[in-house]
Structures are given as C-alpha cells and as structure tokens.
Amino acid sequence: MNPTIANKKPALSGSLLLVGHEKRMRARLCAILSDLAYTADALACTSCPDEVNALLVERPFDMALVDSSMSTVNGIDLIRAMHAHDPRLPIVVISDPAAEADVIGALRAGASGYLLKESDDTELSVCLRSALRGGMPIDPFIARLVLQSLVAAEPQAACSPPTGRTRAAASGPLSARELDILRCIDRGATNREIAAALSLSKLTIESHVKNIHKKLGVKTRTQATFEARRYGLLN
Structure with missing residues (x-):
C-alpha cells in the first residue's frame, strides 16, 4: 500500500465548538484539531453561555470541547443545557483536575468524555479522534475518581x-x-x-x-x- 495514502488524514466535515478555554489552551487545541483536518474556519470559540446557545442554533457541530472550570460560568449547568439542546452532540470536558463531585456532575449532566489539560498533545489527539468516532474518552486519573465513587457506595468498599x-x-x-x-x-x-x-x-x-x-x-x-x-x- 502506498504509505502516502495510508497516512492520509480522513477528511472531516462539520465544525467543532470550543467553550471556555483560556488563550494558551485554545491555541493548543487549535493546533491539535488542525492535525485532525479541522481548519480555523471550522472552529467556533466562546465563553458566553448565550453565545453557546446561539451557535448551537446556528449550525450543527461534530463535537463540543468544554472547559468546566470557568470561573464566571457553572460548567455543569452549561453542559446540561447543551446536552438538553442536542442530546446527540458529543461533549468532551477538557479541564484541570476537579473534585469528585464535579467530575460525576459533569458526566451526569451529559458529558461524553473527560480529559485533563495536563495531558500531552499526542494523548489529547488520540482521545479526541476516539470521541469523534463515537468513543467516550476518560483520563485514567478521572476514571479512578469515578471508580472510587462507585466502590465507596458498596458495602465491600473496605476491601478495595x-x-x-x-x-x-x-x-x-x-x-x-x-x-x-x-x-x-x-x-x-x-x-x-x-x-x-x-x-x-x-x-x-x-x-x-x-x-x-x-x-x-x-x-x-x-x-x-x-x-x-x-x-x-x-x-
């Protein structure tokens, strides 16, 4: 097989919505998404809940990448509203490590994945590609928090x-x-x-x-x- 053809990136249609990311993280994500064949024109960025609603009405998105640690907005409420608007929209949280309640809250609100900003670009690229294909990427550290929560609810938690x-x-x-x-x-x-x-x-x-x-x-x-x-x- 021609290696050029084998390594060619699949053409992606549609747009991605980036919500709440600070300037440096937004630049990282834009570079990663560019490698996944998303051009700058295909990326919509905002931190305003009202603008999020307007963008969701205006056009369909392949996926939303949300920073749930925004200081001026309740990230969980925003995720819940986005999920209610379009239950089929994959919503992946990319944030700093959070308290167990916040992680569980985001997943219950409709997030389909939870990644950490401290992950390197390769890890984020692989996870986002998975999410675009219907996967539910969860950072191992976040997965451990979720499992701890589940185990703590069991009578045998002391044996864990x-x-x-x-x-x-x-x-x-x-x-x-x-x-x-x-x-x-x-x-x-x-x-x-x-x-x-x-x-x-x-x-x-x-x-x-x-x-x-x-x-x-x-x-x-x-x-x-x-x-x-x-x-x-x-x-």
Whole structure:
C-alpha cells in the first residue's frame, strides 16, 4: 500500500465548538484539531453561555470541547443545557483536575468524555479522534475518581485497594521535607526553584518528588497537589 495514502488524514466535515478555554489552551487545541483536518474556519470559540446557545442554533457541530472550570460560568449547568439542546452532540470536558463531585456532575449532566489539560498533545489527539468516532474518552486519573465513587457506595468498599489518604498511609506518610516540597509545588515552583529555596540539590528534589508521587499514587505534580488537598495534607 502506498504509505502516502495510508497516512492520509480522513477528511472531516462539520465544525467543532470550543467553550471556555483560556488563550494558551485554545491555541493548543487549535493546533491539535488542525492535525485532525479541522481548519480555523471550522472552529467556533466562546465563553458566553448565550453565545453557546446561539451557535448551537446556528449550525450543527461534530463535537463540543468544554472547559468546566470557568470561573464566571457553572460548567455543569452549561453542559446540561447543551446536552438538553442536542442530546446527540458529543461533549468532551477538557479541564484541570476537579473534585469528585464535579467530575460525576459533569458526566451526569451529559458529558461524553473527560480529559485533563495536563495531558500531552499526542494523548489529547488520540482521545479526541476516539470521541469523534463515537468513543467516550476518560483520563485514567478521572476514571479512578469515578471508580472510587462507585466502590465507596458498596458495602465491600473496605476491601478495595487503598487510595488517597489510605494509600499514602499504606505507603508511608509524607515526611516533613516532602510536605515542604509539596507546598512549593502547589505554589507552582519548579524543581530548580525548590532546590534553591530549600538549599538542596536538584537531584534530591527530584527524588523526593518521585517518592511523593509514589505515596499518593499519582503520576503528575498537578495530581499530587489535587490528592493532597483532597485529603487535607495542604490545609
């Protein structure tokens, strides 16, 4: 088979609606969607609920990508309204890690997928392609939150694998130094900045960060601070 033909992107018709994304994330999504054969003219962007309604009336969309963490709009209510307007419209949330109630609320309101901004471009591209084909992409971290919610509702929840505070306790509590580093991470400091602030080497900080991730059962810095806040370690 001709490799040029094999690698050719499928032509996509229609439009996509981007709701609530800040400038940098919007630029990322536009680049990713361009790789999926969506031109700039096929993308509609807004953060205004009234404008969302007008756009949905004006033309059909292949999919809506919604940032549910908008500060001026209730993302769950907006998703619910969009789903009520067109139950067939795939609505994929692309947001920061959120509380369990917010994740469940978005899915119950009609979201057909839930991804995290911290995912790399390749991951987002694969997930969005899946959504366009009728899939329901869920970030593994979000999937774990949903499963925790389901397991917690069962009488046998105590037999489930440890998570959150229980996981941290099972792997060993965070040390005072690890908590100091976690607080710095929560403030947005890099490993180099943390090393300078604590008079430690960058390699030492990297080692502590790996231990923090292991104890909290997470893979990224954002997830670490989210879990720590959720279980009161940063309060």
